Amino acid sequence: MTTLYSARTALSLLFVDDEKRVLDSFRLLIGDLGYRVVTASNDDDAVALVSQQRFDIIFLDQFLGNVRGLDLMRRLAVQDPNAYFVLITANSTPALAVEAMKQGAADFMGKPFSATEVIKSIEYVMKKRELESERKEMVTTLEKLVDRKNEELKNVFCNVLSSLAQAMEKRDFGTYGHCRRVSQVACLIAAALDLDDTERDRLRAAALLHDIGKIGISDSVLGKTGPLTAEEWLQIKHHPVKGVEILEPIRQFSAILPSILHHHENYDGSGYPHGIAGEKIPRASRIIAVADAYDAILSERPYRSAANREQALNELAACAGSQFDPGIVEAFVKVDSRYQKMFGTN
Numbered sequence: 150m151t152t153l154y155s156a157r158t159a160l161s162l163l164f165v166d167d168e169k170r171v172l173d174s175f176r177l178l179i180g181d182l183g184y185r186v187v188t189a190s191n192d193d194d195a196v197a198l199v200s201q202q203r204f205d206i207i208f209l210d211q212f213l214g215n216v217r218g219l220d221l222m223r224r225l226a227v228q229d230p231n232a233y234f235v236l237i238t239a240n241s242t243p244a245l246a247v248e249a250m251k252q253g254a255a256d257f258m259g260k261p262f263s264a265t266e267v268i269k270s271i272e273y274v275m276k277k278r279e280l281e282s283e284r285k286e287m288v289t290t291l292e293k294l295v296d297r298k299n300e301e302l303k304n305v306f307c308n309v310l311s312s313l314a315q316a317m318e319k320r321d322f323g324t325y326g327h328c329r330r331v332s333q334v335a336c337l338i339a340a341a342l343d344l345d346d347t348e349r350d351r352l353r354a355a356a357l358l359h360d361i362g363k364i365g366i367s368d369s370v371l372g373k374t375g376p377l378t379a380e381e382w383l384q385i386k387h388h389p390v391k392g393v394e395i396l397e398p399i400r401q402f403s404a405i406l407p408s409i410l411h412h413h414e415n416y417d418g419s420g421y422p423h424g425i426a427g428e429k430i431p432r433a434s435r436i437i438a439v440a441d442a443y444d445a446i447l448s449e450r451p452y453r454s455a456a457n458r459e460q461a462l463n464e465l466a467a468c469a470g471s472q473f474d475p476g477i478v479e480a481f482v483k484v485d486s487r488y489q490k491m492f493g494t495n
């Protein structure tokens with residue numbers, strides 16, 4: 150409230166009581182203080198008035214014939230959610246005052262009341278309104294701040310993803326390009342499977358970083374073109390676990406860790422690192438497995454030339470049910486033509 154006088158001149162009050170002498174008394178007590186005062190002697194009149202005009206404060210007698218003031222307050226609050234209520238009663242008890250406040254009354258006043266008590270109540274309610282308004286403004290400001298900070302965090306997260314992916318590229322020639330393509334294909338499959346936005350975002354990130362654990366494999370093993378020894382093969386098979394170890398300290402990655410850990414599991418349980426099968430393998434991992442294999446088959450390797458699209462699709466189909474989830478392979482076939490448009494493969 151800025152000043153008492155300006156509040157008085159601007160405030161509109163409705164006083165509801167079934168006793169004419171109480172209504173007259175209210176008018177008499179504060180009628181010359183500059184407030185706009187309207188009175189009603191029953192609930193129907195009060196409802197009609199509130200539907201026609203706006204009141205800052207509504208004073209309600211608790212006993213309006215057969216109607217309880219608190220019941221009327223709830224009806225009027227629905228009509229005008231911005232109105233403030235003061236409950237009045239001749240039989241005031243602490244229990245009723247507590248109930249009134251619980252149900253949303255801003256103040257409680259006993260009968261008979263003096264001009265000073267009415268003015269104090271008005272001042273109290275207006276102060277309350279002012280504080281609530283400030284609180285709402287503060288909440289709005291804080292919400293905007295949180296939104297901005299979340300946006301900044303999201304950008305940081307994207308930059309971290311990008312940096313990690315580039316780190317992989319430096320360790321393993323061509324890996325980054327591979328991971329980006331796997332991520333894009335995985336997103337196409339996600340669209341075909343109608344995954345929700347959260348699952349798609351997580352899948353995109355997991356697919357981009359699925360081979361991050363290769364950072365922990367020595368150059369001699371990673372770049373080897375000849376057959377791997379048993380020990381070297383063990384190092385390679387450890388990369389999903391290594392990837393989880395690398396990303397684990399970053400809380401924002403926690404949701405994608407299972408997808409990375411299990412991207413080399415096979416649908417029939419013959420994969421690694423845990424040898425789990427079917428639906429026990431996270432769906433994102435099953436999608437990454439198909440996207441990963443497809444891009445690998447289409448890519449040139451030192452020991453073989455790139456396969457064409459038809460050969461790649463045949464290979465995926467041949468391994469559906471053993472290495473791959475048949476449902477994912479089927480979904481992939483639906484989006485394969487879009488993959489061709491994106492990467493122009495043969």
Ligand SMILES: [Fe+2]
Pocket residue numbers: 359360388412413
């Ligand atoms: Fe991998």
